[in-house]
Amino acid sequence: MSLPHAILTALLEKPSSGLELTRRFDKSIGYFWSATHQQIYRELGKLEQAGHIRALPAPVPARGQKKEYEVLPAGRGELSDWVARSEDPKPMRSALLLRMRAAAIVGAEGLRAELERHLALHREQLDEYLAIEERDFPADRRRTEPDRLRHLVLRGGVDLERFWVEWLTGALAELGPSEA
Amino acid sequence: MSLPHAILTALLEKPSSGLELTRRFDKSIGYFWSATHQQIYRELGKLEQAGHIRALPAPVPARGQKKEYEVLPAGRGELSDWVARSEDPKPMRSALLLRMRAAAIVGAEGLRAELERHLALHREQLDEYLAIEERDFPADRRRTEPDRLRHLVLRGGVDLERFWVEWLTGALAELGPSEA
DNA sequence: CCCCCTTCTGCAACTAGTTGCAGAAGATTC
DNA sequence: GAATCTTCTGCAACTAGTTGCAGAAGGGGG
Missing domain, CATH: 1.10.287 (Helix Hairpins)
Structure with a gap:
């Protein structure tokens, strides 16, 4: 699936918090791969656990507190692999x-x-x-x-x-x- | 959602069994609204329960036995309404x-x-x-x-x-x- | 007759995406 | 300094779509 790769791309363009990502998805990446804030938060969690991204150390880590993420080398590697990967276009739907x-x-x-x-x-x-x-x-x-x-x-x-x-x-x- | 309407359309074009529908989705309707046989069987069940379609009386109704469906007036009405319904295009994904x-x-x-x-x-x-x-x-x-x-x-x-x-x-x- | 192959239907369990809601922190305002 | 509004994160529960498998009926073929 492509959502994690969309997020990795966005984070490489600029490290961001979940909400910032959501907003950028609404007007840039989202033009060809849309996602809701829910999908994004969940995927950020998975990517962090997989060691592809990490949260930048925040002064006060707490719920409701902005959390910035940046891509780790492993994440960049995964994205780079994906670019060259073979994947059939999925039938369009209209x-x-x-x-x-x-x-x-x-x-x-x-x-x-x-x-x-x-x-x-x-x-x-x-x-x-x-x-x-x-x-x-x-x-x-x-x-x-x-x-x-x-x-x-x-x-x-x-x-x-x-x-x-x-x-x-x-x-x-x-x-x-x-x-x- | 559009799958039930895709099925109603296909059945109006020609009453069919689940597998026949699946095959037709693979080469006609499916060009712009694809579906697996699983989705189709499940949706046929729902449409039947909703009174939008009915199974044609079969000589031997049993599991593994071909079951043909046809559209009832209610189903045609629903499809007709849907054609005029207002629905935003969902953002494309590539x-x-x-x-x-x-x-x-x-x-x-x-x-x-x-x-x-x-x-x-x-x-x-x-x-x-x-x-x-x-x-x-x-x-x-x-x-x-x-x-x-x-x-x-x-x-x-x-x-x-x-x-x-x-x-x-x-x-x-x-x-x-x-x-x- | 029995085995196997195809046809047809369907269950179960999964992943992806959506919707609604809630709670914490900080800014705003009176 | 309390009420309220915005920002930010996230849980829970849903719908849509996918994948893997299995079981019944019927049609050959040895």
């Missing part, structure tokens, strides 16, 4: 495509509004990605390999959102202008 | 994009082979979709609304695979010809 197929049988009443809503959401996400690209990846920041890799990831997000925007636009056109 | 981001930190050794493997798989899937399109959706079979909807779904699959093929091709070019 409830929207499924609904479309159901609509082919029971009728498309009410579907149009939902498609429009999704279209708006995907447009929004696309704009967000484009803003990030402009901010974080100006042409001169695409030289080093790490930067090129990070930019490729973002490009993936951009192009995927573009795909949805185009597909939804086409679907709406195909449904005809006056469906219920 | 272990590959995640790995790319990890590679930006720990190095991209060994990643290239994996990208090539995925590229081959996506090309294969794309070809399969195109073959289905040619077989099931010749130009004259795209007239009725149900056919147009079903074709849109397939188009979604085609374009998504195209996206991956293009992204992976670009990523491989970007990684440079001689990465480890």
Whole structure:
């Protein structure tokens, strides 16, 4: 599974506490691997026990007290192995495509509004990605390999959102202008 | 959740037994909503109890005996409601994009082979979709609304695979010809 | 007839992810 | 200086999905 590796990556980018991680998952790593704070806390516990990360010594260790984690060499090693590991892509799932197929049988009443809503959401996400690209990846920041890799990831997000925007636009056109 | 609706859709397309459904999920509905036979059997049980489907009267009802299900009006109603229901798209997950981001930190050794493997798989899937399109959706079979909807779904699959093929091709070019 | 193979259904036990809630520490405010 | 709000961590209980296995029925084949 990928959650521990997502966390290791995030912690290597910057040592953080559970809540900080949660927030960063909400806007960066989470764009392609989302997780709730619960998953994160539990996984931090497991990673610590496995010796992949450790809590930075805190002045007052207590419940409700912020706890920062950093990655240990073993954790970095595990992540490095994982990058090269062979793993089949898991079949994608789209409830929207499924609904479309159901609509082919029971009728498309009410579907149009939902498609429009999704279209708006995907447009929004696309704009967000484009803003990030402009901010974080100006042409001169695409030289080093790490930067090129990070930019490729973002490009993936951009192009995927573009795909949805185009597909939804086409679907709406195909449904005809006056469906219920 | 969508699994029960996937099953209702499949059963409306054709009443089936659990194993038949499993096979059809492996090659049709499952392209965008996969499920194991276990999930399917359990869900069939729940759907039957909810009065959404019923088992067709079998000559010899017994364990190990094929059991066909068909959708009842209540099930069709539920599916019809679901088509119009509002439901946020769940954030996508891609272990590959995640790995790319990890590679930006720990190095991209060994990643290239994996990208090539995925590229081959996506090309294969794309070809399969195109073959289905040619077989099931010749130009004259795209007239009725149900056919147009079903074709849109397939188009979604085609374009998504195209996206991956293009992204992976670009990523491989970007990684440079001689990465480890 | 008996063994074995396939088909079909299903239980049990697991991992992953979600939701709701609660308690401690520190900051804020009146 | 007490009431309350925010931050941070975490438990408990749930739903969804996965994996491994087993048992019944039926169809050959020697």
